[in-house]
Amino acid sequence: MDFVSIIMGSKSDWSIVSECIEIFKQFDVKYEVIISSAHRSPDRTREYVQESEKKGAQVFIAAAGMAAHLAGAIASQTCKPVIGVPLNGGALDGLDALLSTVQMPAGMPVGTVAIGKAGVINAAYLAMQILSLKNNELGSKLAEDRIMKAKKLEIDSKQIEVRI
Structure with a gap:
């Protein structure tokens, strides 16, 4: 079963990430959502990515703020597309998250969208465009x-x- 895996860095991200889920519901796209952190729970993140891929995850969406290493941590564990959503917060109000998400080393891509609500909505649409290649x-x-x-x-x- 093909689905999108959504991973957010903390519970405080839910108010934004829920926008993505509403779009998936409108389009009848299957999804999973969990909280996991590149820094606070790296083993959980790694294990979840590996399990999700075996279950049929075709695209990963990572929503995180501040240091925002979550998308990169996920990309290091899979060759499936990873979409990073930088979130507002911290002293730089999302700019730090944007730079952390978009500045990946060559050969380890993370598709990065806008900061915040517009970004999470675009992440949902981009994930669906990727899924539509086979659907x-x-x-x-x-x-x-x-x-x-x-x-x-x-x-x-x-x-x-x-x-x-």
Whole structure:
């Protein structure tokens, strides 16, 4: 069974990570979610990644703030795609997490999205795009979603448009 594995660094990340889960529910995408840390529970992280891959995890989403080494720790344990979501917090309000997530050594990629809510939403969509390479039905749902977003934009614009 193909699914997306979502790993967040701490319980305080739940308010943002739950946005990703809502999107997966809308698209009927299977997922797992746990809390694990690259620093506080490295053995748990490693074991979970290995177990998840055996169960069918096709994409990993790692959401973490501050030092944000979680995505890199996951990438070191799998050749499946890893999407890193840097989260707000700390003295630099997410910039530190962004830099920690995006600055991976050559040959150890982590796809990195925006900081915070927009990032976690884009991580969900990017994971689904990856899954759609083998799932045409999901690809069709994503295409329909794009059409609906464009239509909504036109409706919103008509409510405020002023043209000469």
